[in-house]
Amino acid sequence: MGVSSANVPIGGDLDLTDHFGNPVTIQTFRGRFVLLFFGFTHCRAVCPTILSTLSRALERLGSQADLVQPLYITVDPERDTPAVMKAFLEKSFPRFLGLSGSKDQIARAKADFKVFAQKQLDDTAPGGYVVPHTAFSYLLDPQGNYSQHFTNASSEDDIVDKLAARAIIRQY
Amino acid sequence: MDTLISRRQLIGGMAGTAALAVSAADSLGGLQGNNVNKAPFDISALPLLDQKQAGHLRHLRNISDQPSGIWDHMRGPFDHMGGGIGPALYKVVPHSYFAMALAYFNRLPAAPGVFRPLSDRLIAQMLDKEVWGYWRLMSTSSKEYDPDLKEDRQAWSDPVVKENIMYSGRLAVMLGLHSVLFNDDKFEKPDSVVLDWDVPFSGGPTQFKYSLDSLNDRIYWQLVESGYLGVACEPNCVFVVCNQYGLIGLRLRDIRRGTKVADESTASFKEAWERKGWVDANGHLVALYQPNQDFIVPLKSPLWDFYAGTYMSAWMPEFVRAHYPTWSKYAYRSGPNGTLSPWPAKLIPVVKAAVDNGTPLRSIEVRQVKLGDIADIGQMLAFVAEIGDTKARDGMLAHLDEFCNPTWEKGGLFYPRNDQDWDTDGNMVRMDPWTGTASAAHARLTTENGLWNIYNKPWGPLHFAQPALAEVDEEIDVLRAIFVPSRHALVLTMRTWHGNSMAAKMVISNAHQPGKRWKLYRDGDVVASGNDAAVLSTSLPKAQWDAGQLVFVAPVRSASTFVMQWA
Numbered sequence: 040m041g042v043s044s045a046n047v048p049i050g051g052d053l054d055l056t057d058h059f060g061n062p063v064t065i066q067t068f069r070g071r072f073v074l075l076f077f078g079f080t081h082c083r084a085v086c087p088t089i090l091s092t093l094s095r096a097l098e099r100l101g102s103q104a105d106l107v108q109p110l111y112i113t114v115d116p117e118r119d120t121p122a123v124m125k126a127f128l129e130k131s132f133p134r135f136l137g138l139s140g141s142k143d144q145i146a147r148a149k150a151d152f153k154v155f156a157q158k159q160l161d162d163t164a165p166g167g168y169v170v171p172h173t174a175f176s177y178l179l180d181p182q183g184n185y186s187q188h189f190t191n192a193s194s195e196d197d198i199v200d201k202l203a204a205r206a207i208i209r210q211y
Numbered sequence: 212m213d214t215l216i217s218r219r220q221l222i223g224g225m226a227g228t229a230a231l232a233v234s235a236a237d238s239l240g241g242l243q244g245n246n247v248n249k250a251p252f253d254i255s256a257l258p259l260l261d262q263k264q265a266g267h268l269r270h271l272r273n274i275s276d277q278p279s280g281i282w283d284h285m286r287g288p289f290d291h292m293g294g295g296i297g298p299a300l301y302k303v304v305p306h307s308y309f310a311m312a313l314a315y316f317n318r319l320p321a322a323p324g325v326f327r328p329l330s331d332r333l334i335a336q337m338l339d340k341e342v343w344g345y346w347r348l349m350s351t352s353s354k355e356y357d358p359d360l361k362e363d364r365q366a367w368s369d370p371v372v373k374e375n376i377m378y379s380g381r382l383a384v385m386l387g388l389h390s391v392l393f394n395d396d397k398f399e400k401p402d403s404v405v406l407d408w409d410v411p412f413s414g415g416p417t418q419f420k421y422s423l424d425s426l427n428d429r430i431y432w433q434l435v436e437s438g439y440l441g442v443a444c445e446p447n448c449v450f451v452v453c454n455q456y457g458l459i460g461l462r463l464r465d466i467r468r469g470t471k472v473a474d475e476s477t478a479s480f481k482e483a484w485e486r487k488g489w490v491d492a493n494g495h496l497v498a499l500y501q502p503n504q505d506f507i508v509p510l511k512s513p514l515w516d517f518y519a520g521t522y523m524s525a526w527m528p529e530f531v532r533a534h535y536p537t538w539s540k541y542a543y544r545s546g547p548n549g550t551l552s553p554w555p556a557k558l559i560p561v562v563k564a565a566v567d568n569g570t571p572l573r574s575i576e577v578r579q580v581k582l583g584d585i586a587d588i589g590q591m592l593a594f595v596a597e598i599g600d601t602k603a604r605d606g607m608l609a610h611l612d613e614f615c616n617p618t619w620e621k622g623g624l625f626y627p628r629n630d631q632d633w634d635t636d637g638n639m640v641r642m643d644p645w646t647g648t649a650s651a652a653h654a655r656l657t658t659e660n661g662l663w664n665i666y667n668k669p670w671g672p673l674h675f676a677q678p679a680l681a682e683v684d685e686e687i688d689v690l691r692a693i694f695v696p697s698r699h700a701l702v703l704t705m706r707t708w709h710g711n712s713m714a715a716k717m718v719i720s721n722a723h724q725p726g727k728r729w730k731l732y733r734d735g736d737v738v739a740s741g742n743d744a745a746v747l748s749t750s751l752p753k754a755q756w757d758a759g760q761l762v763f764v765a766p767v768r769s770a771s772t773f774v775m776q777w778a
Binding site for chain 1: 479
């Protein structure tokens with residue numbers, strides 16, 4: 040990517056609820072890499088595309104994918120309750136664990152990862168609005184620290200290569 | 212104006228030099244003589260600065276070489292959004308730098324010895340607290356520009372950590388240009404960029420330390436967090452134009468690191484604004500966006516189109532060229548002797564109506580209009596020069612020459628500040644230092660696509676391995692400096708700015724060409740020769756190898772051409 044986080048802290052503790060209703064923090068996933076994406080379940084284009092790309096990339100990693108916890112954090116906590124996220128993810132993207140929370144909790148998570156999301160009225164959208172958002176996927180190391188990010192322009196091959204190239208995945 | 216005169220005299224006294232203004236004729240220095248093209252081969256087609264171009268470059272060298280706290284020809288008018296002298300300086304200093312960089316890259320590529328000291332001085336000025344110290348006051352925000360603000364924000368002094376892209380973006384471009392144009396990593400080292408808040412109040416004394424990387428990372432992640440709509444300048448004020456500096460800074464960092472962050476960022480910026488809608492129904496660009504209210508502020512002046520378009524032309528040239536006919540349709544006003552100047556933005560609807568009705572434009576009374584502090588002509592000049600509309604550029608430069616008091620001082624050419632809007636004939640005479648010092652220089656010193664060239668075709672290792680003028684005395688105006696690979700020759704034309712004779716020192720880098728002999732010609736005559744180990748003959752006061760570089764001392768007065776050729 041060419042951008043480091045050494046100069047700008049990216050990431051944080053997280054204080055959210057998973058789609059089974061369990062409270063989670065970044066420590067919950069300690070020991071595994073985390074592949075983290077922000078979105079909302081009513082998203083019609085960006086989320087399905089990227090969740091599909093990430094799912095296929097993880098599939099191609101084979102057993103190494105077990106060392107990676109994919110997370111999907113909502114930017115639309117009003118609609119994306121844990122139950123809604125569970126239904127959405129288990130149907131189409133079963134590798135992902137959905138995380139939701141209160142408006143404040145989501146706002147803190149967004150701020151920690153420098154994520155933009157802005158509610159925008161749209162008569163053609165379900166519920167009458169959409170939430171355009173940052174389409175980055177963040178890779179965190181097993182200690183929960185930011186490692187790198189992928190943009191929506193990153194290809195599946197690129198993601199697979201970058202994940203596989205991390206020897207630590209194999210060694211861990 | 213009286214203040215300016217007394218300051219000029221003061222500088223002359225402080226620096227121990229004659230600070231008397233010299234006329235254009237006095238400072239010609241023999242440029243129109245026959246020597247400029249005397250060489251062992253035909254050099255007449257090689258780029259050569261003309262008198263005015265050389266004058267602008269000399270003025271940039273002059274303003275950058277003032278004692279700390281002296282900002283002659285750079286101050287004011289005061290920016291109502293910022294207060295103090297900083298908001299004027301953070302425009303004049305970097306835009307002077309851009310003009311310098313464009314001249315170096317596009318016209319005098321073998322003269323790092325002229326431009327590197329200038330780069331160092333302008334960057335030092337940009338890092339001066341007087342340029343950025345306004346931020347602490349501004350950082351508290353205001354209901355004026357953020358109507359939902361409940362109370363003033365806590366002030367902070369660090370001018371680049373957050374927001375303030377009008378300063379941080381321009382600084383990033385300056386540091387990036389320095390790195391790219393001089394192949395120099397000094398600003399890439401950790402903590403190499405020091406912003407010294409040396410006051411024992413307001414959280415000081417302290418220092419804010421950055422590098423090319425950390426500064427660009429700050430800008431990048433703010434862009435991300437904004438959804439690529441842009442980083443704020445003043446609080447809650449996202450100007451499209453100032454984010455161009457941030458984007459260009461990312462590209463310059465990419466050039467150094469071989470990364471593609473700017474490709475991603477420019478594409479995302481374009482996509483975000485296309486979604487938001489950045490061209491209005493009349494074809495004009497969004498200028499100012501207030502994110503806290505998700506509100507696009509209608510600034511009805513083509514100034515903003517030209518201003519942003521200048522820098523967008525580096526990464527989106529087709530877009531700006533496609534919109535130029537709309538932006539310029541009612542923008543220019545013809546004057547006497549082929550001059551061209553902007554219609555006041557407030558009168559453009561009147562101009563449009565007159566055109567539509569067939570009413571003569573001369574019937575429109577311009578003197579009723581109070582102009583803004585910054586002369587729109589500066590933004591227009593830089594833009595038309597970049598996209599190659601030479602007719603518009605030359606018409607507006609002619610306007611400056613006709614109505615804006617072209618002034619020569621210590622060999623430098625500029626258009627001095629004038630706070631009066633119109634002369635008695637209705638010609639615009641207002642002038643500000645940004646326009647009169649920097650934008651006019653930009654327009655004369657760049658070439659068509661000058662900025663695009665740097666952004667898209669940066670120099671590589673081959674360029675930096677070629678012979679070049681690595682050092683030269685400050686009193687020397689270099690009018691031509693280019694390496695000609697097909698002739699294996701470095702061609703330099705130079706003179707003294709004051710027209711007096713002097714023994715000028717010049718240092719040639721990358722002169723060591725193993726196994727090759729060389730000759731140095733002065734106005735067509737051989738004045739020194741040698742090989743890769745020794746100087747074998749010379750009629751100059753000095754000619755010697757020194758640590759792999761060739762050092763010459765040669766008498767220079769009026770324009771002389773030196774050609775160093777290897778065989």
